[in-house]
Amino acid sequence: xxxxxxxxxxxxxxxxxxxxxxxxxxxxxxxxxxxxxxxxxxxxxxxxxxxxxxxxxxxxxxxxxxxxxxxxxxxxxxxxxxxxxxxxxxxxxxxxxxxxxxxxxxxxxxxxxxxxxxxxxxxxxxxxxxxxxxxxxxxxxxxxxxxxxxxxxxxxxxxxxxxxxxxxxxxxxxxxxxxxxxxxxxxxxxxxxxxxxxxxxxxxxxxxxxxxxxxxxxxxxxxxxxxxxxxxxxxxxxxxxxxxxxxxxxxxxxxxxxxxxxxxxxxxxxxxxxxxxxxxxxxxxxxxxxxxxxxxxxxxxxxxxxxxxxxxxxxxxxxxxxxxxxxxxxxxxxxxxxxxxxxxxxxxxxxxxxxxxxxxxxxxxxxxxxxxxxxxxxxxxxxxxxxxxx
Numbered sequence: 001x002x003x004x005x006x007x008x009x010x011x012x013x014x015x016x017x018x019x020x021x022x023x024x025x026x027x028x029x030x031x032x033x034x035x036x037x038x039x040x041x042x043x044x045x046x047x048x049x050x051x052x053x054x055x056x057x058x059x060x061x062x063x064x065x066x067x068x069x070x071x072x073x074x075x076x077x078x079x080x081x082x083x084x085x086x087x088x089x090x091x092x093x094x095x096x097x098x099x100x101x102x103x104x105x106x107x108x109x110x111x112x113x114x115x116x117x118x119x120x121x122x123x124x125x126x127x128x129x130x131x132x133x134x135x136x137x138x139x140x141x142x143x144x145x146x147x148x149x150x151x152x153x154x155x156x157x158x159x160x161x162x163x164x165x166x167x168x169x170x171x172x173x174x175x176x177x178x179x180x181x182x183x184x185x186x187x188x189x190x191x192x193x194x195x196x197x198x199x200x201x202x203x204x205x206x207x208x209x210x211x212x213x214x215x216x217x218x219x220x221x222x223x224x225x226x227x228x229x230x231x232x233x234x235x236x237x238x239x240x241x242x243x244x245x246x247x248x249x250x251x252x253x254x255x256x257x258x259x260x261x262x263x264x265x266x267x268x269x270x271x272x273x274x275x276x277x278x279x280x281x282x283x284x285x286x287x288x289x290x291x292x293x294x295x296x297x298x299x300x301x302x303x304x305x306x307x308x309x310x311x312x313x314x315x316x317x318x319x320x321x322x323x324x325x326x327x328x329x330x331x332x333x334x335x336x337x338x339x340x341x342x343x344x345x346x347x348x349x350x351x352x353x354x355x356x357x358x359x360x361x362x363x364x365x366x367x368x369x370x371x372x373x374x375x376x377x378x379x380x381x382x383x384x385x386x387x388x389x390x
Contacts, residue, residue, distance in 0.1 A: 014058065144208055158294070215270065216269045256323060257324050293385075
């Protein structure tokens with residue numbers, strides 16, 4: 001038996017690869033990546049706060065630390081259909097955990113070139129996987145992480161994918177409207193729609209994990225050896241709000257709150273994320289099912305996150321200040337936000353290990369060890385036009 005993991009060199013992909021290899025020791029775990037994330041971050045002039053090693057070094061260390069030899073790696077470009085089909089024909093995986101994507105909203109908005117690249121890279125990769133699965137074996141379970149961002153921030157509760165609606169005296173169950181806020185997020189809307197269509201016409205089992213903001217520096221596996229570490233981006237383009245606030249805190253840079261700080265998002269720890277991926281493999285969708293799971297544990301506003309980082313900073317000896325900066329993109333500065341996430345617990349059975357508040361002290365202590373690396377790139381906390389306004 002085989003499980004395929006795309007984006008295996010990424011922040012989530014690498015620890016997911018290890019978790020799956022340990023969870024399913026009698027199966028071959030096939031990692032796929034083309035190292036593009038490293039190049040994108042280098043392009044914007046930044047790097048991972050936590051040093052990361054090559055895939056060869058990572059795999060050798062994994063084997064040495066855990067005594068397992070059930071992971072293989074292939075540097076494949078997923079926008080090449082024939083390469084994707086060849087890979088799936090060779091390994092015939094029972095599940096594909098599809099994590100490969102250009103994941104940054106700000107990066108996708110830099111220029112027309114970046115918008116086109118993001119849409120092409122993300123949508124074509126998913127389409128190629130769908131078509132190859134259809135040709136090789138439609139029973140292969142496709143698990144993809146799209147994003148909670150496909151919903152936007154509507155002024156009503158957010159269901160898990162579908163909702164019942166009555167219009168002009170007739171009722172139906174329909175996909176919840178998408179209101180994405182960047183070219184990246186729209187690429188995941190297209191992925192979700194294509195996967196829904198594939199489940200309908202090809203009867204492929206699909207799990208669409210609509211991921212919230214992932215945070216944290218470690219999982220159980222990455223703690224075992226520095227060479228098993230996963231990346232931690234903190235720049236404006238690839239660092240999430242959580243990452244950026246933590247990096248700013250350890251360098252004495254004020255936390256940059258956008259406007260009123262009322263923007264609210266769902267959050268889930270890195271360890272809980274890779275556990276959810278393993279649970280999705282263990283509990284597959286049914287034939288022809290398009291299963292949508294809103295994947296977050298708690299919701300936190302920008303202002304609330306700043307307060308949590310301040311409080312955690314004081315516990316590790318940091319004096320953390322806050323400053324307000326103009327929002328870098330068009331979005332509501334305060335809004336209603338009440339998404340549902342029952343399937344994560346009731347169907348997949350996740351038992352969360354972390355909350356933001358619980359994770360923060362460890363993250364700050366981890367980043368203090370690499371403070372010099374963050375200091376060297378702290379000019380990347382904000383884009384140029386916001387730095388010039390300070």
